[in-house]
Amino acid sequence: TQTVSQSDAHVTVFEGDSVELRCNYSYGGSIYLSWYIQHHGHGLQFLLKYYSGNPVVQGVNGFEAEFSKSDSSFHLRKASVHWSDSAVYFCAVSAGYNQGKLIFGQGTKLSIKP
Amino acid sequence: EAAVTQSPRNKVAVTGGKVTLSCNQTNNHNNMYWYRQDTGHGLRLIHYSYGAGSTEKGDIPDGYKASRPSQENFSLILELATPSQTSVYFCASGGWGVIYAEQFFGPGTRLTVL
Numbered sequence: 001t002q003t004v005s006q007s008d009a010h011v012t013v014f015e016g017d018s019v020e021l022r023c024n025y026s027y028g029g030s031i032y033l034s035w036y037i038q039h040h041g042h043g044l045q046f047l048l049k050y051y052s053g054n055p056v057v058q059g060v061n062g063f064e065a066e067f068s069k070s071d072s073s074f075h076l077r078k079a080s081v082h083w084s085d086s087a088v089y090f091c092a093v094s095a096g097y098n099q100g101k102l103i104f105g106q107g108t109k110l111s112i113k114p
Numbered sequence: 115e116a117a118v119t120q121s122p123r124n125k126v127a128v129t130g131g132k133v134t135l136s137c138n139q140t141n142n143h144n145n146m147y148w149y150r151q152d153t154g155h156g157l158r159l160i161h162y163s164y165g166a167g168s169t170e171k172g173d174i175p176d177g178y179k180a181s182r183p184s185q186e187n188f189s190l191i192l193e194l195a196t197p198s199q200t201s202v203y204f205c206a207s208g209g210w211g212v213i214y215a216e217q218f219f220g221p222g223t224r225l226t227v228l
Contacts, residue, residue: 043118043221043222044206046216046218090157101147
């Protein structure tokens with residue numbers, strides 16, 4: 001059984017700051033990892049994913065995430081946040097055999113101060 | 115543009131009544147999913163489908179049925195709605211292989227059961 005944990009329920013930074021949103025997972029086999037963004041009142045939008053290869057993956061709008069097998073982590077980062085990045089961010093994991101079933105973390109709300 | 119649409123967007127139902135939530139996708143994806151989103155729980159998978167005529171139980175299927183009459187349409191049915199089913203419901207579509215991790219979400223349906 002795979003699980004995913006997002007330890008920070010809420011993160012607040014100033015516009016222009018860098019930010020890292022943390023995600024840790026537990027599963028022993030091959031795994032797909034992804035991040036989604038949810039703006040208030042909307043559905044989730046895919047940001048980026050990792051399955052194999054380069055552990056640093058690039059997504060839309062300047063987001064990137066780094067996979068670490070040793071730490072069982074897939075943290076999301078952005079070098080300089082914009083007010084429009086204010087949203088809830090979800091990390092998701094899927095085991096290779098699960099045919100697309102995603103297990104979501106509880107989400108991290110990112111608030112940007114002007 | 116490929117899209118996932120849901121209807122209705124808002125629904126108020128009475129306890130014991132039947133509720134049908136509809137989802138349509140123009141992505142030509144084989145896989146479709148129904149999730150519910152509740153504060154403190156993130157998104158949880160209710161039912162999913164691999165194609166027309168197929169439905170599979172997700173992690174929290176009790177009290178819900180699903181129907182996939184065609185590639186494009188996937189319905190979630192609450193035969194006897196209860197207040198505990200008050201939530202926001204999201205439909206999503208997705209493909210196979212390494213794109214498992216990438217799902218496309220609808221805007222959500224807010225269901226209130228009184």
